[in-house]
Amino acid sequence: MPRDVIYLDHNATTPVDPRVLEVMLPYFTEKFGNAASIDHDYGHEAKQAVDQAREQIAAVINARPDEIIFTSGATESDNIALFGVAEKYAKKGDHIITCVTEHKAILDACQRLETMGKSVTYLPVDHFGRVDPDAVRRAITPRTILISMMAANNEIGTLAPLAEIGRIAAEHDILFHTDAAQAVGHIPIDVRAMNIHILSISAHKIYGPKGMGALYRRRSLPRVQLEPVIYGGGHERGLRSGTLNTPGIVGFGESLRLAKKEMTKDAARFRGWTQQIYERLQVELGEVLLNGHPTERLPHNLNVSLPGVESKALIVKLKGVALSAGSACTSAKVEPSHVIQALGFGDDRAHSAIRISVGRFNNDAQIASAIDQIGMAVRNLQTMRVV
Ligand SMILES: Cc1ncc(COP(=O)(O)O)c(C=O)c1O
Structure with missing residues (x-):
């Protein structure tokens, strides 16, 4: 890699x-x-x-x-x-x-x-x-x-x-x-x-x-x-x-x-990043739907659906960012995620869901670059669809 x-x-x-x-x-x-x-x-x-x-x-x-x-x-x-x-x-x-x-x-x-x-x-x-x-x-x-x-x-x-x-x-x-x-x-x-x-x-x-x-x-x-x-x-x-x-x-x-010692500090940093990604994607792309609970959630996880965007196609386009469409653990099957489906919003929501999970060795510059790359890839896919 x-x-x-x-x-x-x-x-x-x-x-x-x-x-x-x-x-x-x-x-x-x-x-x-x-x-x-x-x-x-x-x-x-x-x-x-x-x-x-x-x-x-x-x-x-x-x-x-x-x-x-x-x-x-x-x-x-x-x-x-x-x-x-x-x-x-x-x-x-x-x-x-x-x-x-x-x-x-x-x-x-x-x-x-x-x-x-x-x-x-x-x-x-x-x-x-x-x-x-x-x-x-x-x-x-x-x-x-x-x-x-x-x-x-x-x-x-x-x-x-x-x-x-x-x-x-x-x-x-x-x-x-x-x-x-x-x-x-x-x-x-x-x-x-x-x-x-x-x-x-x-x-x-x-x-x-x-x-x-x-x-x-x-x-x-x-x-x-x-x-x-x-x-x-x-x-x-x-x-x-x-x-x-x-x-x-x-x-x-x-x-x-190490986790016990650094959990509070790491969690605050992760929460800042996931919030920043969510807010900036909303500004850049308009409709971004949060999957999961707004506050009762893991600090390092963000799962969003981008309406009209096929998440598998987005992942293929995103050459510079490694993230997941639905659950990596079951990604051998191209089935909509059973978790997103269980939320009761229909199949489209599951097909357009991406999971972004940040970690200890990420930095501010990487997060900013990832947001730019996701935004660009989504706009690219949307243009392709219009044409
Ligand atoms: C909630 C949950 N349970 C179980 C597992 C399986 O864990 P392991 O890879 O250690 O077998 C995972 C990870 O894939 C998980 O996220």
């Missing part, structure tokens, strides 16, 4: 922060020990590094270190949460409540659970992409064992009313899982204050390495039980067997240590 392409797709993935890479490197070479083989110093060294990362990750969400299970990413964490609860609590019930705008990691796993005889309620969202907590309450049945609601949407950035849903789950003695892949490290999350029992995290969304994630699983009040999805050597309290990826874990820990 040429260096002069401005990267504005941080909801898809982020570059590894050089400070993160620096702490990871020794764990590939001289500090290569197996964290489970602690009969010698090599193993001890690795275990200490893993323990430290566990503390760093727990600290960001107000969890205990022994409540953090390392996984290969949020997809795996989501799968352990859903299948793990469905199997372990099968005697208590078989009903799960989730939402239509979830990531495919949740939706496809839920579909699979349905083929296994479980029942799933997919709640709708309003025009801003928000689930109504009262609808969650109404969907609860005596058979409900789990509510799974994403913390922040990966396409439109809308934040869920986590504390309210957590309160409802606690009142009904139902477990509450949240896919927080886009939220942890970007906005404050407190699993105790929000009554979250299970939570999925991904490292590559917060300047950590790809293929690395974690599952928070509460160990008291209530003690959450999960059936493993992977069996083997009993690593991670039996919940996720397999030799630990020490360099990845160390990088993950450092990325969240």
Whole structure:
């Protein structure tokens, strides 16, 4: 990828922060020990590094270190949460409540659970992409064992009313899982204050390495039980067997240590940029429709529909800016985004939606240039259509 392409797709993935890479490197070479083989110093060294990362990750969400299970990413964490609860609590019930705008990691796993005889309620969202907590309450049945609601949407950035849903789950003695892949490290999350029992995290969304994630699983009040999805050597309290990826874990820990320290400052900068892009596009292009909630949204995400502009065509035209039409995670299919469709504005709104997500290594000049380039590409497409 040429260096002069401005990267504005941080909801898809982020570059590894050089400070993160620096702490990871020794764990590939001289500090290569197996964290489970602690009969010698090599193993001890690795275990200490893993323990430290566990503390760093727990600290960001107000969890205990022994409540953090390392996984290969949020997809795996989501799968352990859903299948793990469905199997372990099968005697208590078989009903799960989730939402239509979830990531495919949740939706496809839920579909699979349905083929296994479980029942799933997919709640709708309003025009801003928000689930109504009262609808969650109404969907609860005596058979409900789990509510799974994403913390922040990966396409439109809308934040869920986590504390309210957590309160409802606690009142009904139902477990509450949240896919927080886009939220942890970007906005404050407190699993105790929000009554979250299970939570999925991904490292590559917060300047950590790809293929690395974690599952928070509460160990008291209530003690959450999960059936493993992977069996083997009993690593991670039996919940996720397999030799630990020490360099990845160390990088993950450092990325969240940095996020905790820099979150407020970064968020303010990101909010300024996304607001600036939105306002300037409105001035330059006239009709620009915001997808997602105007205030309850991720600071680094902006999703807008440009009426009459086919977003796939725009992306092809935009040679100097990397951004996404709809969700990058499902872009192999040229289907309108299920998230934008769920907002209830019709297919055109989904076909003309672009997602712009800014990040730590962008600068003011890049943002200004990206706005110019988007404006020019849109005008270009509009001219082509008139002719
Ligand atoms: C909300 C959400 N959940 C899950 C995932 C999957 O995460 P991972 O790539 O770590 O498996 C993503 C990222 O693509 C996401 O945005």
